[in-house]
Amino acid sequence: MGFSGLGMWEIILIFLVFLLLFGAKRLPEIGSSLGKGIREFKGSVRDIERELKTPQQPKMVTPSPAESSEEGGEPRKLGSRTEAGAEAGTTA
Numbered sequence: 001m002g003f004s005g006l007g008m009w010e011i012i013l014i015f016l017v018f019l020l021l022f023g024a025k026r027l028p029e030i031g032s033s034l035g036k037g038i039r040e041f042k043g044s045v046r047d048i049e050r051e052l053k054t055p056q057q058p059k060m061v062t063p064s065p066a067e068s069s070e071e072g073g074e075p076r077k078l079g080s081r082t083e084a085g086a087e088a089g090t091t092a
Contacts, residue, residue, distance in 0.1 A: 022030060
C-alpha cells in the first residue's frame with residue numbers, strides 16, 4: 001500500500017496521465033509552483049497562529065493639543081468615540 005490506499009500501479013498510472021496532459025517540460029514547473037504555494041500557506045498559518053497566541057494590546061493614541069484641552073490630556077483607545085465625534089457621527 002502506498003499513499004492513502006493507493007497502490008504502486010495506481011500512482012504510476014496517475015503520473016503517466018499527468019505526463020501526457022502537461023508534458024515533461026511543464027511537470028517540474030508545476031511541482032515547484034505547488035511547493036511554493038504550500039510553503040506560503042504554511043507560513044501564513046504560522047503567522048495567524050502566532051497572532052492568536054500573543055495577547056492583543058490596545059494601541060493608545062495621544063490626542064492633539066486641541067483635543068487634550070477638552071478631554072484632560074489622557075490618551076484614549078483607537079476606535080473610541082469622543083463626545084463631539086459621537087454627536088457628529090464620526091470616529092476619532
